[in-house]
Amino acid sequence: MKIRRFSGASTRDVLQQIRTALGTDAVILSNRDVDGGVEIVAAIDFDEKQWADAAPTPNWPEALRGANPKAPDLAPEPVASVAAGGAVPETTPLRNELQALRQLVEKRWGNSRASKSVREILTDMGFSADWATKVAEQAIDEAWEEPLRSMLEERVGLSDAPLGKGGVFAILGPTGSGKTTSIAKLAAAQVLRHGPHAVALLTTDTYRIAGVEQLGIYARILGVPLEVIRGPEDLLHALEKHSRRPWIFIDTIGMSPRDPRLGEQLHWLAALGPEAHRFLLIPAGSSGKSLPTVLAPYVDLPLAGAILSKIDETPAFGGALEWLAQHHLPIAYYSNGQKVPEDLHEARWEALLPILRSASEGDAVASATQNRYHGA
Template sequence: MKIKRFSGSSTRDVLQQIRMSLGPDAVILSNRDVNGEVEIVAAIDFDEQQCTEAHATPTWPGPLQAVAIPETSVPVVSSVAPTSPLRSELQALRQLVEKRWGHSLSGKPAKDSLTDMGFSVDWAAHLVQQCPEADWEKTLKSTLEDQIGLSSVSLEKGGIFVLLGPTGSGKTTSTAKLAAAQVLRHGPHSVALLTTDTYRIAGVEQLEIYARILGVPLEVIRSPEDLLQALNKHDQRPWIFIDTIGMSPRDPRLGEQLQWLAALGTEAHRFLMIPAGLSGKSLPTVLAPYAGIPLAGAILSKVDETPAFGGVLEWLAQQHLPVAYYSDGQKVPEDLHEAQWENLMRLLRTSSESTAPGSKAQNRSHHGA
């Protein structure tokens, strides 16, 4: 049996160390606080007889404890007698923990975890009222799946794809990511890029660089006539991606541009780019111009910069607008992902756990960082 001691700022951090070092079959032998840190002794190739001998002559302070690390990484401390049939009892304990406490690791009330994720106090309170405290994550996931869902529009068959959204939402980079993915699959002859971003300094130049790297044509659109001519010119290319200008919701040019794109009808699939950091009153104000437009789905951008994006999901639930993709970096095309609720829930948990007592982010805030 290989025994090793691990320490860190939180139980979750230490359990991650154990899983990476010893693997999922490791067991916890002891768990205690030492000078403000969590210290856990774990073992691999666990044997009941060895555990009994170790219990008779312990080589570390504190009572002997042995608990298999659950897949959900729920911190568990047990006083199971080493002479018991440990494997079956630990499995029963693990099932009990999962049923009783769900997957919440922070120890915070469900309502606090939800607000840390970015959801409003009212929305969080309403959700918690619908379920037992232990089942709030399961209820959150099912609620988001039901009220938002995932976009049914696929890029597999080609088409015209338009990226809309406020200034700074990442439309140009996301356009390049979507185009690059199709170039890698089908070659540069299959893709054309269009842009209406003629107002922003270096807006066209940025997409020109991507177009040159990908080996695809770029057309600059300044009028409805330009748009029609460009679409006719590249009608043999299955994938056409249109980058648009981001403007203030009060700018009359935004309404004019949206009318051009609305004229494309069902031939175009429009995706709304939403920065993950949008929240509160700014959400309905900034996104109001797009609320009346037929949209294929939303793309959540900059999730890596602001993981607490519950406010955006709350707005999408109100609009019943499905999620299509999310981006978590600048790499083209790697950092754009098809949305899956398992992954989005994992990202939401990160924002909640970063403010849990004992987390690194929480410790920094206590020191004025």
């Protein structure tokens, strides 16, 4: 049995600490006011028999009968508590008393996920009120996960085998979205599978300070060539030079959507035709209101799919999913950290939906599922 003491400014704050540290199966052992707030002692893996053998069973207090009329019908059992001076078990508290207290506190402060409506849950995930309403209309008995998944599968979808058997792959996206790191992850994965002779790196990021140097470090570590592209002639020459390498990755510069240099660079990539596979990198935390402006330069390009980056920084990426649904652009990969190449994964709803769910629950419920489903 694991017993811990938690304190905070309010009961609501402390209950959230307990959920995060011990989970929803934690048992509250004691609750008292202290200087500056509240102190609650809670336990996980509680051994009722151990303490029942050590103490007599007291009667149900009259005060709690008034708070919970059904309490006398329950079989009272002793439960361990922690004294103020240390971890010495007390014999007077009852499990039923404490459970009743927990229920009363949660009912008063309404801090459980069950108290939220479907619309509130979905807006916590970053979806607009319109999307939340559409899903809520299809939800039966507040069960929102199946209708949400159905809408996402129909309108967004996932890319199957995004890198296929090779080709030219360009990563596009706004500044700061993580394009260089994503390129390194993709390239490293192919080097591990096929060797350094199968991969070449190209970069057009000659404007950002240390942009070339950053990708150059990855190239040296992987043992692959890096070509710096300053114009369309350089691009065609580099592609011809490394034509025998199955996987060629192009890192592009991120600029303001109003910068004319961005349009010029996109024109080079568009001129490559269907031979090039263009993936749009979208930071997961981008606001649904800002995405149409930030991503406007890319919507007219033939895109192969999207990569959701920086999911570890925010699980509330409903706005990004909604934008992808509007443009019927499938998800190829998502990233959840800086490790190369471990933190880039082929997109699967079994992994993405639990991460979304954690945005409404405010805990780490997704971590175990991520570990289970991450494969590449």
